[in-house]
Amino acid sequence: MDYYRPDTTEDALSWLASRDGQARTIAAGCTDLLAATPNSGLSGPVLDLTGINELRGVSELPDAWRIGATTTWTDIIRHPLPPAFDALKLAAREVGSVQIQNAATVAGNLCNASPAADGAPCLLGLDASVELSSIASVRTLPLSEFIEGPRRTALRPDEIVSAIVVPKTATRGVSTFLKLGARKYLVISIAMVSARLVIESGAVADAAIAVGACSPVARRLDALESRLKGRPADATLASLATDALVAEALSPIDDVRADAAYRSGSAAELVRRAIAAIATPETEIAA
Numbered sequence: 640m641d642y643y644r645p646d647t648t649e650d651a652l653s654w655l656a657s658r659d660g661q662a663r664t665i666a667a668g669c670t671d672l673l674a675a676t677p678n679s680g681l682s683g684p685v686l687d688l689t690g691i692n693e694l695r696g697v698s699e700l701p702d703a704w705r706i707g708a709t710t711t712w713t714d715i716i717r718h719p720l721p722p723a724f725d726a727l728k729l730a731a732r733e734v735g736s737v738q739i740q741n742a743a744t745v746a747g748n749l750c751n752a753s754p755a756a757d758g759a760p761c762l763l764g765l766d767a768s769v770e771l772s773s774i775a776s777v778r779t780l781p782l783s784e785f786i787e788g789p790r791r792t793a794l795r796p797d798e799i800v801s802a803i804v805v806p807k808t809a810t811r812g813v814s815t816f817l818k819l820g821a822r823k824y825l826v827i828s829i830a831m832v833s834a835r836l837v838i839e840s841g842a843v844a845d846a847a848i849a850v851g852a853c854s855p856v857a858r859r860l861d862a863l864e865s866r867l868k869g870r871p872a873d874a875t876l877a878s879l880a881t882d883a884l885v886a887e888a889l890s891p892i893d894d895v896r897a898d899a900a901y902r903s904g905s906a907a908e909l910v911r912r913a914i915a916a917i918a919t920p921e922t923e924i925a926a
Contacts, residue, residue, distance in 0.1 A: 640683065640888065641682070641684035642683055642687065642757065642900065643685070643686055643687065644687040644689070644721060644811040645686075645688075645690060645691060646690045646691060646692070646765045646852075647693070648691055648693055648694060648772065648799075648801065648900045649774075650801060651686060651688060652772060652774040652797075652799065653689060653703075653774055653775055654684065654686060654772070655773070655774070655796070655797050655798070655799065655865060656774040656775075656797055658684065658796070659843075659851055660796045660797070661684070661796075662684075662753070662798070663684045663685070663686060664682075664683075664684070664685045665685075665686050665688065665716070665750070665799060666685055666686065666687040666688065666689070666745045666898060667687075667688045667689060667708060667709050667750070668689065668709070668742050668744040668747040668924060669742070669792070670735065670739050670742055670743040670747070670749045671747065671753075672712040672741075672747075672751075677746075679762060686741055686799075687830065687893065688708065688709055688799060689709055689744075689799075693707040694707045694708045694710075694801060694802075695706070695707045695708075695709040695710050695711075696709060696710055696714065697714065697718045697720070697770065698716070699841040700846075701797065701808055702806065702808055703804050703805060703806050704720070704724075704802075704804070704805045704807070704810065705747055705802050705803075705804055705805075706744075706802060706803040706805070707801075707802055708744065708745070708746035708799065708800045708802055708803075709744045709882070710744060710745050710746075711739045711740065711741060711743060711744055711745075711804045712732075712734045712739075712740040712741075712743055712744075712745065713731075713737075713740045714732040714743065715727060715728060715731045715844075716728055716740070716821070716839050717733045721810045722812070722813045722814065722886070723810040723811060723812055723813065723814050723835055724759070724765070724805075724814065725807070725808070725814045725816075726760075726761040726764060726814035726815055726816035726834070726835065727758065727761040727762065727765070727814075727816070727833075729815065729816035729817075730757040730758055730760075730831075730833070731757075731797050731817045732756075732759045733816075733818050733824075734748070734757050734758075735825060735861060736824075736825060739918035741903070742842075744770075745758055745803060746800040746802075746803065747868065748770065749762070749782070749786065749792070749800065749803070750788075750794065750800060751811055752786050752788070752790050752791055752792050753789070753790070754789055754852055754854065754855055754856065754857070755827050755828045755831070755851060756849065756851065757816075757818070757828065757851070758848060759782070759786065759832040759851055759857035760816075760831060760832065760849035760857040761814070761833040761848075761849070761850040762782055762803060762805070762851045763782055763783060763833070763857055763858075763859055764809075764814060764833040764834070764835045764847040764848070764849075764859070764866060765805045765809045765810065765814075765835070766781075766805070766806055766808070766809035766847070767781075767782045767803050767804065767805050767809075768780060768781050768782060768803070768804045768806075769781075769782055769785040769795060769800055769802075769803055769804075770800065770801045770802040770803070770804055770909060771785075771793075771795070771798045771880055772798060772799055772800075772802070773795065773799075774797065774799045774803040775796045775797075777801070777830075777863060779804065782803075784787045786856045786857075787856070788856060789855050789856075789857040791832055809835075809847070810835050811837045811845065812835050812837035812838065812844075812845065812917075813835070813838075813840070813912045813917050814831070814833060814834060814835035814836075814847075815833075815913050815916050815917055816831070816833050816834075816913075817831065817832050817909045817912055817913050817916075818830075818831040818832075818909075819905050819909060820896075821829065823890070825903075826850040827852075827894050827898045828851060828900070829852060829854055829898065829902060829905060830850065830851075830853050830897075830902050830905040830906040830909055831850070831851045831909070832848070832849070832850050832906065832909040832910050832913050833847075833848070833849045833851075833913075834846075834847070834848050834849075834910065834913035834914055834916075834917060835848075835917075836849040836867070836914070836917045836918060838872045838913050838917075838918065841871060841872055841873075842869060842870060842871055842872060843867045843868055843869060843870050843871075843872055843876070843882070843918075845868065846863075846864040846868055847859065847864060848863055848864055848867075848880075848913075850858040850885070850888070850889060850906045850909075850910070852891075852902070853889040853890070853891040853902050853903065853906045854888075854889050854891065855890070858888055858889065860885060860888045860910070861888070862884060862887065862888065863879070863884050863885065863888075863910070865881050866884070867879060867914070868908075872917075872918040872919070874918075874919050874922060876914055876915070876918045876919075877911040877912070877914040877918065878908075878911070879914075880907060880910040880911045880914060881907070882903070882904060882907040884907075885903070885906055885907040885910055886903045886906075886907065886911055890904060891901055891903050891906075896912070899902040905907040910923070
């Protein structure tokens with residue numbers, strides 16, 4: 640088997656360039672990758688990024704937060720971040736078991752491109768972009784353009800994801816994350832919601848609401864966000880997230896976990912609960 644585990648980004652990109660567009664597997668945690676193969680090991684060629692220290696960690700830049708590609712979910716949980724990242728931290732605690740959180744990476748979650756990827760709606764709500772590096776150049780795509788569909792991304796054969804970048808303009812306010820599954824832990828989502836609200840002088844100055852597991856890719860609810868802006872942050876705010884308004888942005892499917900109608904209704908209820916949890920935190924939300 641052709642397996643390569645470099646310790647620098649330059650070596651990794653040189654190795655990719657040498658493949659000349661040939662099929663290859665990029666590993667960055669392997670928690671989904673190994674589970675998806677019926678064999679006892681991965682078939683080559685495999686590029687394992689987990690030995691590259693420069694790709695791991697969270698750093699604050701003057702105008703953005705940078706999350707390295709091999710940053711684990713445990714790293715996210717432990718790193719001090721503004722309240723706008725609370726949704727991402729809550730999602731991190733839902734990514735499998737603690738052992739999985741110690742190994743699974745943020746970029747791996749996005750590159751896997753599952754409609755039920757826990758990190759996707761949270762990062763969409765933070766206006767995140769994906770940094771893609773090759774030996775020749777570095778380009779950046781909005782997350783909404785990077786994930787193209789189930790198991791499909793815009794990653795080119797000679798590229799790796801080197802970082803996720805969150806602009807500081809999107810790190811205002813407070814966020815939360817809610818997930819519905821067949822049980823409380825270690826479960827694939829039926830529906831999940833990330834909500835971030837900026838509340839100033841008792842009213843919503845900005846809103847970012849995203850839903851996952853109810854469409855081929857996670858989606859922002861633009862119409863609802865517009866409706867929320869300028870409204871008082873009181874007990875009536877959540878009622879603006881009507882079933883119809885949420886459903887018009889989604890395209891859920893029927894599968895073994897839930898049918899489309901249940902997914903759509905559940906997503907709307909989760910959105911209302913998430914909005915209420917931020918706007919009126921003193922109000923107890925029914926389980």
